[in-house]
Amino acid sequence: MVFTDTHCHFDFPAFDGDREALLAECWRRGVERIVVPGVAAAQWPRLSMLRHDRVSIYCGLGLHPWFSEQHESDHLAQLETGLREGNVVAVGETGLHGPAGKMDQQVELLEAQLDLARQFQLPVILHQVGAHNELIRSLKRCPPVCGGVVHAFAGSFEMAQEYRVAGLWLGVGGVISYPRARRTRAAVARLPASALVLETDGPDMPLSGFQGCRNSPVQIPSVFRALCQVRGVRLPDERLALARALEQNANNLFPAAKSPQ
Numbered sequence: 621m622v623f624t625d626t627h628c629h630f631d632f633p634a635f636d637g638d639r640e641a642l643l644a645e646c647w648r649r650g651v652e653r654i655v656v657p658g659v660a661a662a663q664w665p666r667l668s669m670l671r672h673d674r675v676s677i678y679c680g681l682g683l684h685p686w687f688s689e690q691h692e693s694d695h696l697a698q699l700e701t702g703l704r705e706g707n708v709v710a711v712g713e714t715g716l717h718g719p720a721g722k723m724d725q726q727v728e729l730l731e732a733q734l735d736l737a738r739q740f741q742l743p744v745i746l747h748q749v750g751a752h753n754e755l756i757r758s759l760k761r762c763p764p765v766c767g768g769v770v771h772a773f774a775g776s777f778e779m780a781q782e783y784r785v786a787g788l789w790l791g792v793g794g795v796i797s798y799p800r801a802r803r804t805r806a807a808v809a810r811l812p813a814s815a816l817v818l819e820t821d822g823p824d825m826p827l828s829g830f831q832g833c834r835n836s837p838v839q840i841p842s843v844f845r846a847l848c849q850v851r852g853v854r855l856p857d858e859r860l861a862l863a864r865a866l867e868q869n870a871n872n873l874f875p876a877a878k879s880p881q
């Protein structure tokens with residue numbers, strides 16, 4: 621089976637010591653493609669340094685609400701320049717982080733990036749914590765015409781449906797491996813496979829059993845196994861069909877990230 625990690629911060633210093641070894645292990649486990657979002661202007665140059673001879677690595681460019689204290693007034697113009705130069709498959713990571721406050725500023729920065737996504741005909745990679753209603757409002761004001769993904773989806777079936785109506789995929793990660801995540805597991809079990817893509821969000825969001833450990837794209841097959849368990853997919857043929865469907869979704873979500881040969 622072949623997999624894509626549709627969301628991993630693989631440029632972060634947490635991976636500086638063993639990035640090559642992890643990529644070799646990714647390849648061994650069938651994780652042949654990784655999408656790495658950008659989070660802040662100072663960090664973008666690290667993205668273009670990510671390369672591997674077998675695993676395909678693709679990047680997004682964005683201004684993440686979690687790093688808001690690093691964003692300066694000219695960074696949106698820099699983002700536009702970066703997008704114009706190409707070599708990116710998405711705008712993001714952007715979005716809304718409720719606990720960080722200053723929601724008006726967050727919404728303004730998000731909507732500017734949604735506008736850039738439309739201008740450059742790119743999908744968006746969205747982060748959402750504690751700001752579902754605000755995000756839905758922004759998506760209605762600035763529709764993501766080339767789609768996108770709500771990464772690390774955690775929420776109800778009804779919330780997921782609202783994102784689907786907005787033209788978005790749902791990023792399924794380690795959350796679903798926790799039995800206590802009942803609402804999210806129920807939603808992911810009920811949604812059509814065509815709505816889902818796999819992700820780790822490494823180095824964050826470790827799977828159940830790995831709490832406190834660094835997460836990484838080598839865990840994608842474990843996320844897939846958790847998804848199979850949640851959806852009651854047991855037979856080898858059914859598992860293969862689900863894996864193939866998830867790869868097709870990743871292709872549809874990020875058309876510029878050509879499927880590895």
Ligand SMILES: [Zn+2]
Nearest residue numbers: 627657713821
């Ligand atoms: Zn992220």
